[in-house]
Amino acid sequence: MYANSKDNMIQTKYYAVPKSIADALCLTKYRKHDDGGYYLLSSSDVYVYGIDRAIAEGAVVLTPSEAKLRFIINNIGK
């Protein structure tokens, strides 16, 4: 059983985007990337490009913890 109250829930999101999108946004020099050629962008980065468009071109939505795991923790020592 549960009750619910809702008001402007803000969920911080990050995006793993293909290099082509990071290139288009001129962010390849400033953003982390993984071995698969995906770049880690913030939602405000991707907003400029168009979130729906980015997703259609292969961008993947990540939570903060997923982003840290994929782009930071997994890259330690590399």
Place this chain on the structure above:
Amino acid sequence: MDVLGGSLSQAQDGLSGDFDPDRSIVPLILKPRLQITDPDGVLESGEYSEYLIDCRWYEASNGDDETKRILSSNTNYIIGDYGQLTVLKNAEADAPVSLFFSCAWIDKRNNNTFRKTWQGTLSTEKRVSVNLSVELSCAQKIPVSPFRTDGDTTRKIEVTVRNGDEVVDPKKCNFSWSIFDAGQYEQLGDDQPFIEEVGTNYIIIKPGYIDLERLMVGVYLTGYPKYYKDIPFKVWRDYGNWSDEVRIERGKFIRPDVTEIEAKAYVTTRRGNIADPQNYFDITHIFTTNEKGAAQKVIAYGESVVVPASIAGTDPNVIPVFGIITQERTALRVVTIGGKKVTIDGSLVCMQIPKTT
């Protein structure tokens, strides 16, 4: 100064403390840029950022009088070439960080040194995002079987609070437990006999003491009573469906050697016969005959009764009839005298009363 990959301001979730964006994940880059247009045409117009020298970055946190130079050992920043600064630091909402930059450029036309400074502030806006849901560890309607509970049986009812998908630490919430009494909800205290413990986000009840109680738990995030949520729930003593009958265990056929008749009460639920029904029901044994106007005599209380066979008499036309009246019992009720609870050796004295339907 080019501000790349973000802005000087960011947001912080007032509940989780998460930053949006988190600069440790997507850093902010501050890149000084020197653009020169020489009206005399001695210097070629264009960008001269690579000729910046003596680039220094300083930071000052809110309230700090001292400005500290940012060195390469500072893990909150990465100092790059030509004065580029990568900011990994998230500024707390109540502690903005001021950044100062200074650099120099030597004009090769006359060897004059020009100094340039820049100042910016990393600020954070605290936001509260609430999508509160409150979940009970049980149903909102809790029938309690008297066959499984006694005065010592306890049951824990726990509350889980979520903000969105995230479970909120109970320490960050305010809980209020209340009981419906005299037409309104009142604060639930541990002086109620059915309460074993009132915890922060849970209560432990003793169902054996409950006939019917309407309870409610209210929750809000500390500091945000506007988002108060509550869940009422009900606990009641429920016997379910049952039926009773009396069977003659001994002395069904009266022969000269039969001296006693034993009548025994059976109470049956969907799960079968209840063992020791006298523990849960008030059972009254009745004796009468088929004679018109024959009196109904109470001959015993409890599960079974043994009476002399002579009670059946010798007249073959008079048929002895044994019967029972079976009544459910209330929950345990604390005995009081003059409003004070009666105890023996520190234990409450309780009683159960047959329920009349």
